[in-house]
Amino acid sequence: MKRSQSVLLFFIILLIFPAAAHAQAWSGIISPSRAMDWSVAGIPGGLPDSSWPVCQTIAPYTGTSTAITNALSACQAANPTGGVVALGAGTFTLSNGISFPQASSGHIVLRGQGANATQLNFSGSAPAACNGQSGFVCASSTDGTYRGNPGNSFIAWTSGYAQGSTQLTLASVAGLIAGKTLLLLNQCDTGFSGAACTTGNAVDNGGYFECAKSWVISPPTGCAIANQGPDGPSWRPGGGFAYQHEIVQVVAINQGGCGATCVTISQPLEHPNWNSGQTPEALAIQPIPQIGVENLSIDASANEGTSSAPGPAGISYGHCWQCWVSGTRISNTGSYGIAGGKGQEVAHNLYQNNYVFGNPVGYGDNAGFYVQGGGNLTQNNICQQRNKCYFNDGPDDDSVIAYNFSVNQYTGAGSNDLMGSAAFHHSAGDDFTLFEGNAFNDIQDDNVHGTHLNTTIFRNFVWGWESCANGQCGAFTQKNTSVSALIQSSFNRYAADVANVLGTPGYHTTYVSTGAFAFGDIYNLGNGNPNAPAQGPDPLVASTMLRWGNWDSVTNAVRWCGNSSDTGWSTTCASTSEVPTGAPAYPNSVPTKGDTGAGQAALPASFYLSTKPSWFGSIPWPAIGPDVTGGNIGQCSGVINIAGHQSGLPATSNAQCVGTSLTTPAWGGHVYANPAMACYFSMGGLPDGTGSVLAFDAKTCYGLSTLGGPRPQPPTNLVVIVD
Numbered sequence: 164m165k166r167s168q169s170v171l172l173f174f175i176i177l178l179i180f181p182a183a184a185h186a187q188a189w190s191g192i193i194s195p196s197r198a199m200d201w202s203v204a205g206i207p208g209g210l211p212d213s214s215w216p217v218c219q220t221i222a223p224y225t226g227t228s229t230a231i232t233n234a235l236s237a238c239q240a241a242n243p244t245g246g247v248v249a250l251g252a253g254t255f256t257l258s259n260g261i262s263f264p265q266a267s268s269g270h271i272v273l274r275g276q277g278a279n280a281t282q283l284n285f286s287g288s289a290p291a292a293c294n295g296q297s298g299f300v301c302a303s304s305t306d307g308t309y310r311g312n313p314g315n316s317f318i319a320w321t322s323g324y325a326q327g328s329t330q331l332t333l334a335s336v337a338g339l340i341a342g343k344t345l346l347l348l349n350q351c352d353t354g355f356s357g358a359a360c361t362t363g364n365a366v367d368n369g370g371y372f373e374c375a376k377s378w379v380i381s382p383p384t385g386c387a388i389a390n391q392g393p394d395g396p397s398w399r400p401g402g403g404f405a406y407q408h409e410i411v412q413v414v415a416i417n418q419g420g421c422g423a424t425c426v427t428i429s430q431p432l433e434h435p436n437w438n439s440g441q442t443p444e445a446l447a448i449q450p451i452p453q454i455g456v457e458n459l460s461i462d463a464s465a466n467e468g469t470s471s472a473p474g475p476a477g478i479s480y481g482h483c484w485q486c487w488v489s490g491t492r493i494s495n496t497g498s499y500g501i502a503g504g505k506g507q508e509v510a511h512n513l514y515q516n517n518y519v520f521g522n523p524v525g526y527g528d529n530a531g532f533y534v535q536g537g538g539n540l541t542q543n544n545i546c547q548q549r550n551k552c553y554f555n556d557g558p559d560d561d562s563v564i565a566y567n568f569s570v571n572q573y574t575g576a577g578s579n580d581l582m583g584s585a586a587f588h589h590s591a592g593d594d595f596t597l598f599e600g601n602a603f604n605d606i607q608d609d610n611v612h613g614t615h616l617n618t619t620i621f622r623n624f625v626w627g628w629e630s631c632a633n634g635q636c637g638a639f640t641q642k643n644t645s646v647s648a649l650i651q652s653s654f655n656r657y658a659a660d661v662a663n664v665l666g667t668p669g670y671h672t673t674y675v676s677t678g679a680f681a682f683g684d685i686y687n688l689g690n691g692n693p694n695a696p697a698q699g700p701d702p703l704v705a706s707t708m709l710r711w712g713n714w715d716s717v718t719n720a721v722r723w724c725g726n727s728s729d730t731g732w733s734t735t736c737a738s739t740s741e742v743p744t745g746a747p748a749y750p751n752s753v754p755t756k757g758d759t760g761a762g763q764a765a766l767p768a769s770f771y772l773s774t775k776p777s778w779f780g781s782i783p784w785p786a787i788g789p790d791v792t793g794g795n796i797g798q799c800s801g802v803i804n805i806a807g808h809q810s811g812l813p814a815t816s817n818a819q820c821v822g823t824s825l826t827t828p829a830w831g832g833h834v835y836a837n838p839a840m841a842c843y844f845s846m847g848g849l850p851d852g853t854g855s856v857l858a859f860d861a862k863t864c865y866g867l868s869t870l871g872g873p874r875p876q877p878p879t880n881l882v883v884i885v886d
Contacts, residue, residue, distance in 0.1 A: 188767035189619075193659050193709065194751040196326065197617055199433040201597045201771035204563040205513035205540025206485045212272050212455055215245035223253030223281075228261045235271055236264045245270040250459060252280040258287035260475070263302035269452035269484075273300070275459025278492040278518070279860045286465045289475035296498075296505030296533075298479025299461055304451040306482050308347075309506050310557065311396030317358070317444040320348065323425075324437035331445070333424050336416050338447055344413045345450055345484060345510055346428065349397075350443040352376070352404040352591070354384075357442055360403030369703070370747035371436050372654055375406045375591035375613035380696040386654040387591070387613045388692045394590035394612035395557055398446060406558050406591035406613060409433060410448075410510040410537035412484070430538075433561055433595050435749060450484035450510070458861075460492040464523070470575065473497030473526040476533070477519075481507030487514065490861040494520040497529070500549070504535030504557065511538040516778070516861040518545040519552075525575025530554035530587075537561055543778055543865070545839045547852050548573045550583040552603070558592025563771055566600040568839035571852025572629060580639040582629045582646045582682075588615045588655075597621065597770055600787060602813075602840045604629050607645070610652035610692065618651070619659045621770050622788045624796070624834045625649060627685065628667040630812055631804040633851045641804050646682035648715075651708070653691050653701035657749060659709040662757065662766055662788040664833045666716030667811060668798060674717045675705070685715045703747075710741035712757040712766065712789045714831050721789040721831075723761070725753035730760040759790070766790060778838055778865040786835040796834040797827035799850060812850035815841070819850050838865055 189198050218238035221230060231248065238246040250273065263271060275281025289297040308315050323331035331348075338344070351360035353373045365376035365385045374386035375393040387393070397405040412429035421427075437443055461477045468474030474497035480486050486509065493500040500519035503509040512534075519531035531546035535557035544567045546552035552569035555562075564586060572583025585603035588596070591613025598606055602624045608615040627648030631641050648665040651658055666685045673684040677700040681687050688705045691698030714721045723729040724736035732738060742753050757766045768775070768785040775784035785791060799820035801810035808822035815836050817825045836844065842864035846857040861867070 188770050191756045191764070192661060192711065192754040192766070193619065194749060196435045196749040197657055197659060197751060198619060199561055199595050200430065201561065201563050202773070203430050204538050204561065204771060205511060205542070206487065210455065210487060210489060210513070211453060212245060212247065215247050215272065216242060217247045217249050218242060220249040220251055222251045223255050225256040226258065228257045228259050231261050231273070235273065239264050239267050239271045243268045243270065245453070247272045247274050250275045250281045252276045254282040254284060256284045256286060260285065260289040260297075260299045260301060262290040263454050265303060265305045265451065267451065269454055272455040272457060274457045277458050277860050277862065278460045278490060279858055281459040283459060283461045284465065285461070285463060288466070293479045293481060296479045296481070296502045297475040298477065298502060299463060299475055300456055300478045302451060302454040302483055302486065303479070303481030303507055304449060304483070306449045306507070308446060308448055308482070310398050311402065313400045315398060315400060315446055317399070317446050320443040320445045324432070324439070324443065326433065326435040327431045329431050330418070330421050330425055330427050332422055333426060333445055336424050336426060339413050339416065339426065340449070341413050341415050343449065343452070345448040346411050346413060346426070347398065347408055347446040347448055347508065348411065348443065349399070349405050349408045349446065350437060350441040352406060353441070355404045356440060357403070358399070358444070359401035360397065360399045360405040360442065361401060365404065370656070370707075371616065371749065372614055372656065373407045373436070373591065373616065374654060375404055378696065378698050386610065388611050388698065389694060389696050391611050407434060407594070408537070408558050408592060409560050410508060448482055450482045452484045454480070454483055454486040456488045456491060458490040460494070462494050463496040464494075467495055467523045468497035470525045470527070473524055473529065476500065476502035478502070479505065480509050480512060481505070483509045483512060486512045488517060489513070490516050492518045492520070492856075492859045494856045495523050497524045497526055499529060499533040500531040502533040503539060504559070505533060508536035509534070509539060510536045512536075513540050513542070514544060515540070515542045516544065516865065518547070518857070518859040519549060520547045520856040522549050522573045527575065528554065528556065531569070534562060535559050540565070542566055543839050545843050546585070547571060547843070547848065550574055551585065551587045553586045555588050555590055555593045557590045559596070560592065561595045563597045563599065564601060565597070565771065566837050566839060568602045568837060568843055569604065570843065570848070570850070571633060572604055573635065579636060580642055581644040582642040584645070584650070588618070591615070598623055599770055600785070600837055602837050605648055605650060607650040608652060608655040608658070609650070610654055610698070614654040614656070616655070617657050618655065619661070619770065620649065620663055621661045622785055623663045624787045624830070625663060625665050626667045626813055627665060628670045628811065630810070630851050632806050632808050632810070633853045634806065643682045644680045647684045647687040649685070650687045651689070651704055653689055653698055653704065656703055656707045657746070658707075660713060661709070662712045664714050664787055664830050668716045668829060669811060670803065671716050674715065685717055707743050707746040709743055709751045711754050714789050714833050716830070719831070723758040728761055730758050757789070778867060780838065780866050782838055782841060783835050786837050787833065789833060791833045791835065794828065794830065794832045794834040796830055796836055797825040798829035799823050800826045809850040814850045815844050819844060821849065
């Protein structure tokens with residue numbers, strides 16, 4: 164009997180352990196309906212290629228890319244489970260772009276000897292086979308599905324809609340391959356139905372509103388700025404309104420006897436609003452898996468293009484699963500540094516430890532990282548002189564943007580008073596994004612093309628201002644358009660802003676505003692658009708948003724504004740709650756973590772990492788937040804916007820404050836430079852981001868022996884079999 168009890172206890176412990184392992188770091192802060200498991204973003208465990216054999220090493224040469232392209236094809240054929248084509252140290256001058264094999268099983272890497280050692284200069288055109296976005300280095304599948312393709316063949320999704328579900332019932336499983344096939348789960352926008360998602364209209368439901376239709380004032384319908392509408396076509400044939408999606412992998416079919424057309428998916432459903440009334444369907448995608456580009460530099464100076472016809476991206480991926488770019492330097496691309504999912508979505512890609520420089524032609528939507536799809540991780544990168552560092556220009560769900568640094572959001576030559584945004588949501592369907600640990604001038608959820616839902620912003624340093632001392636404002640003496648730390652425009656609902664450090668001391672004077680294109684405020688919430696027909700402000704942006712434990716330069720204090728039991732309730736908070744306990748559909752309780760002065764437990768260091776990553780080195784973990792003290796970020800002193808000075812900007816030493824000196828402490832002492840920011844300054848970068856491209860070596864910068872170290876993860880998918 165005692166032995167039986169012991170065995171039973173053993174199995175009970177095993178059964179409990181997975182649940183404990185799945186406990187989310189945001190538990191006790193964010194309601195489960197508003198967040199997800201971000202630890203699965205990117206490639207859990209890190210890069211998979213450390214033991215892949217080197218098939219061939221190619222010495223530097225001048226000519227076409229044929230030798231490299233042929234080597235990639237031969238390596239993939241000889242090593243279908245993983246192989247590397249190495250490029251030697253020196254300069255390759257290529258007259259056309261490099262294409263990875265398309266009709267293949269993937270698992271192939273192009274690897275240089277380091278960004279300061281292997282240089283690729285492209286003097287000619289990019290490859291044409293990038294399926295939507297040309298790139299000097301290109302990898303995309305021959306799957307044939309893409310947004311706007313009238314030939315996309317959807318499968319009816321008949322049950323399994325609940326948030327958190329991992330098993331779905333489809334009308335058919337023909338052609339689905341467990342362990343390979345991706346399902347793009349898609350439903351009509353709020354108010355629409357039918358296979359084409361054209362029946363109905365976009366009427367605001369007063370809560371969780373997924374929408375891409377242009378705003379019409381009478382009768383009031385839609386959400387996007389008037390005459391803008393969706394950002395490109397939807398996936399549905401006929402161009403209907405269907406911008407909500409999630410991308411998952413098929414893990415098994417009929418697992419546990421759930422049914423002949425029941426599929427088990429790689430991660431739980433995250434949206435809380437899947438329902439039969441909006442005609443949910445699934446599209447099968449056969450991606451190209453595990454393609455990597457590592458440890459090299461790409462320069463596009465010879466093919467930059469123009470502001471109206473920008474040149475190719477540095478690296479472009481389409482329908483790529485667990486693909487990556489690591490340890491690269493990409494400079495002077497006219498469009499994007501790295502484009503993932505332009506036309507063909509990418510899923511669970513990893514972009515880490517890169518440096519992207521320069522927007523030479525002033526193309527307005529250029530970005531260091533263009534990401535579209537789902538589950539992607541953009542981590543520990545540096546952007547300099549890009550209009551945007553991170554950009555969603557199409558539906559993207561459950562991605563993580565973490566520990567990046569961006570400086571000088573270049574908006575083009577000549578007079579310009581508009582501040583570019585380091586991070587920018589621009590399309591309906593950009594949902595459940597986690598921004599964590601970044602050092603950015605601002606983060607923006609706009610309202611140009613539709614709604615964005617469930618954005619979480621955690622432990623970021625967002626100073627919300629950019630100097631005109633860099634000579635890029637022309638006749639203007641200051642940036643005075645969209646100069647805010649966090650811009651969350653109309654119809655951007657159910658956000659969570661937690662433990663951030665916001666604003667610039669000496670510049671910001673207003674805590675919250677609602678006017679479009681405002682400046683001088685910490686939060687610009689629910690702003691509409693004055694263009695005819697004008698959109699008024701959306702009060703549900705603020706009333707559905709969770710704000711908790713943020714320090715801002717206007718309040719000059721940490722705000723724990725939940726209820727009367729919280730620190731500073733009557734003073735700092737003026738007895739006004741910033742917790743949406745009464746939000747429609749998905750309220751959030753007052754958090755039980757963070758306000759240690761009121762006896763609460765401490766905040767977690769991360770919402771997606773279980774331990775301090777190796778690339779953090781000696782930098783304190785966490786580096787940003789209300790519980791951080793003695794931070795090394797100071798502020799360059801003096802009058803702001805003085806030509807040749809760095810006044811007002813964040814820096815780490817006197818030497819960086821050209822024309823002035825460093826004042827410490829600043830930002831309440833709550834900020835240490837994250838690894839990417841520290842790397843940038845160690846390379847000799849200036850606080851205002853001016854100057855030429857810098858020498859960059861990720862291994863040296865982050866003190867790593869390799870660039871593919873694993874990311875600590877909790878155990879998942881544990882199974883107990885009791886006989």
